[in-house]
Amino acid sequence: MKGKLFGLGVGPGDPELLTVKALRLIKESDVIAVPGNDIQKSVAYQIVKGVYEELDEKNLIPIAMPMTKDKAVLEANHEKAANDIEAYLKEGKQVAFLTLGDPTVYSTYLYVHKRILSRGYEVEIVSGITSFCAVAARLNMGLVEMAEPLHVIPATYRAEEMDEILKMPGTKVLMKTGSKMQQVKESIVNSGQQAVMIENCGMPDEKIYLSAEDIPEKAGYYSLIIVKENK
Incomplete structure (x- = not known):
């Protein structure tokens, strides 16, 4: 058998x-x-x-x-x-x-x-709980409401396209951002949108960054950014 x-x-x-x-x-x-x-x-x-x-x-x-x-x-x-x-x-x-x-x-x-x-x-x-749902919950925020779309993007693979990605409507979840963090951060700051990041969510060495400007230019592999449109 x-x-x-x-x-x-x-x-x-x-x-x-x-x-x-x-x-x-x-x-x-x-x-x-x-x-x-x-x-x-x-x-x-x-x-x-x-x-x-x-x-x-x-x-x-x-x-x-x-x-x-x-x-x-x-x-x-x-x-x-x-x-x-x-x-x-x-x-x-x-x-x-x-x-x-x-x-x-x-x-x-x-x-x-x-x-x-x-x-x-x-x-x-x-199924297990996804990192982006856990990050949103940890920050006491919703990911999407009403008809807002949700985009989940592997940032390491798409960093060169980040300026265009950030123009998409709704909420953008940027995963696997570690090695391209500086480039991704610059795109977020230039877009003028709200952003939060958690590194190592739920782990003993968890770190929380509550604005795009606070995001470090270097971070670990388990870093996730949520970008929201300005209302």
Whole structure:
């Protein structure tokens, strides 16, 4: 009998935002796939560990997820991840793959998900709280109201187009801004729009910036900016 793979969203950083369903499946699973080469340093691992002390008693396997845009390197790592997970599925094991935020939003897990699905195994995605919803809640603000549109943009990939992106109506969520922060900040300031940013939302080293001018020119990978039109 073949095993089953679950892609579990563990939320943006606060362990208390881990869903009841995700925690149940972690406890029920034979194998826990953790993104990163060093399991203990993985943010996803630390989130779950914050509410499930017995996590280390599980069979934990590291899944390398290099921070690169090199398609050949990414392809090789995604294929290896799928092969490593399939080895357990062949044994009838249930595997839970920990994923920051929600697995359906810019998640590396999806590349593994598609491969396992194409090989004939049962897979299931379990939603987690998205980073942009958590950031808005942390700041006691809404993302959109009435007929306002919401745009979610991977800023690292689209920084060169940021001036035009910021002209779009409604709320703009800029994700993965870290390496292009200076360029993105300049575009926001020049647009004259309101902006807030949280770095490491829900984590012990969380930092909040309440205006575009306050946003630093350098920030970590887990930085998210919300830009709103001036009313």
